[in-house]
Amino acid sequence: MENDSAGTLWAPAEITPAVAGTEASTRGLVEHLGSVPDLAALLTREKALVFRGFGIEPARLDEVMDLLLPNRLAYVHGNSPRTKVGANVYTSTEYPAEYAISMHNEMSYAHQWPARLLFFCETAPHTGGATPVIDGTRWLSCLDPEVREAFRGGVRYTQNLHGGMGLGKSWQSTFETEDRERVEAFLAGSGAGWQWLPDGGLRVTQERPAIVRHPVTGDEVWFNQADQWHPAALGDDTAAALAAIMPAEELPQSVAFADGSPIPDEYVVQVRDRGLANAVDVDWQAGDLLLIDNVLVGHGRRPFTGPRRVLVAMSD
Incomplete structure (x- = not known):
């Protein structure tokens, strides 16, 4: 459903065995x-689909993925910590459980991004751990006009990938190869x-859009990972520690406007906070699936306790 005049939030369409008649x-x-x-x-119209109550077994996940993701992609040039667990299937993230992950569109910093994401809950958390999702048109509209206009010229992303030891990800794991x-x-x-660094690391710089239009619907959506x-956006203490x-x-990783000028701190904090505040939570039960249009919908993660294991795969 779309946002209406009363401010009702869009939410994914939920498909259960009763709804499907199976x-x-x-x-x-x-x-x-x-x-x-x-x-x-169907996915374009609904923007996201939750398949709940089918009790999908991990051993039979490929059968379902072959239908939902016709061309599974590798997570090449991905910046999130993940482990590959199957044929282009990954852990959704290995970011510490006590922290929220802010809203984002997968790989919106890259020259090519997946069109679809599929999440599968293998093990539900004890508490928390929802995957919040946000309608990209709502995310764009909830930002102050000053912020929206400032980002229309795009952004410049910079990655410093170490060569095997250091802070963040290595270039080898990022590109899934040892071959320069x-x-x-x-x-x-x-x-x-790009620039190869004396210590064996790699610096990558990319200029990308911050706001895009969906290729089918024409909807204008917030589509970047500046925050x-x-x-x-890491918080005052963490930012101060890194600066020191x-x-x-x-x-x-760091980001600036496309012309190299700095992005004000208050802009990215607004983007982060309003994205999370306007999101709808998808709570997990083991065997659930969530399929999203990666341009129309942003996603994140709520903090959790327990052994949450959610896998992700993507396709063009």
Whole structure:
């Protein structure tokens, strides 16, 4: 549903065995998906779909993913800490459980981003751990006009990837290769700038849009990760600690406006806080699936306790 004049929040469409008219099993979901005439159109219209109550078993996840993600992609050039657990299937994040992860569109800093994301709950947390999702049009509209206009010229992302030891991710894990030539070929094709550093690390710079239009609907949406790349969004204490040990240009990741001018701290804090405040939580039960249009919908993670394990895969 769309936001209405009373301020009702959009939420993902929930599909259960009762809604689908099928049995509560992996086979039931596979049969239902096979009967959907145009899954792409359904996802575009609803923006996100929750499949709940089918009790999907991890061993049969591939059957479902083959239908929902026709061309699974590797997480190459991803900046989130993840572990690969299958054929282009990853842990959703390994960020500490006690922290929230702010809203974002997956790999919006890259030259190519996945069109769809699929999350699968293998183990539900004891408490918390919801995946909040936000309608990108609402996220854009809830920001102050001054902030929206400031970002229309785009942003410049900088990554400092170490060569095997250091703060943040290595270039080897980021690009899933030990071959420098393969990395350079990938970056050349992406329009990014790069520099090999004397310590064996790699600095990557990319200029990207901050606001985009969906290729099918034409909706204008907030689409960048400036708040996640900006030290101010880490909190005053963490930002101060980082500033004390290294200059901004040496941080694992940083961001500026596309012309190189600094982004004010208060802008990224507003983006972070209003994104989370306007999100709708998807609470997890083991066996649940969440499919999202990665341009129309941003996602994050609430803090949690217990052994939460949510896997993610993506496709173009």
